[in-house]
Amino acid sequence: MTIITWLLIAAVCYVISKSVFDFIRGEKKLFGVEMRERRFSSEIFYTLIITYTIVIIGFGLIYFILSFEGILLVEGGELRQVSPIGSMIHSFYFSGVTMLTIGYGDITPIGIGRLLALIEALIGYVLPTAFVIGLVHNSNQDRARD
Template identity: 40%
Template sequence: MKLVSTFLIGATIVFIAINLYLFFTNKTYRKSTFSSALFLKLVLVMFSMLVGFAVIYYLLSLQDLILVQSLSSMKPIEITFLTLLYFSGETLVSVGYGDMLPVGPARFFAILESLLGILLPTAYFMKSLDLSKK
């Protein structure tokens, strides 16, 4: 069973890679191009934001409680920089998993980070597809 599972994971990774390749090489749109420099810039900006927000959460944690397991119990999450990187990452690239909830001023920064995590990749794709008017 483990061999089948490993094979299916590998096949899924290949499927995803093929789809990404087709997305970036498909010239359906006129003037659509993939810019590796622009993509690298997006990756670096997203990584910088991930680390930057983790630092903000760390500094906020020095002042007050910022992460809990649930709002009803208010059981605090142990604060380590790796935990804060994880929280920052899940906030930046999704709406969170629900295993950690921000409280206090961390809520504002989590909303801001989520907003940037949605807008930056969207702006990248608009730029790479050259759909925006000049």
């Protein structure tokens, strides 16, 4: 793999990890925008949606970048060569399905893609848990103040 490939993957990984860790830590800022409150609100819900979207797009981009290096997603048990647009669509679809449902089995990663899919699935399980724990923690803090 070329250095440009690794730099692109590193940049995408940075954005994904920063989004996830900021959400888990309960940051009151999202992309520089100050959030008003820390208990359940539409702002926290939108933050969760944006975090999920960033992770899905980020991993989709990683799968897409790796497809140029010969690491492909296998569809229906056969290795298929698709156009760059088709590869991008498959990559984002696979990323979304892996993040939200642990996959349907119609597309299977090979090589390092398997490790990436496991990491993405783990993030998909951790984010809602962190969301609920954050809400409970903030609710307990609010009660303690009253």
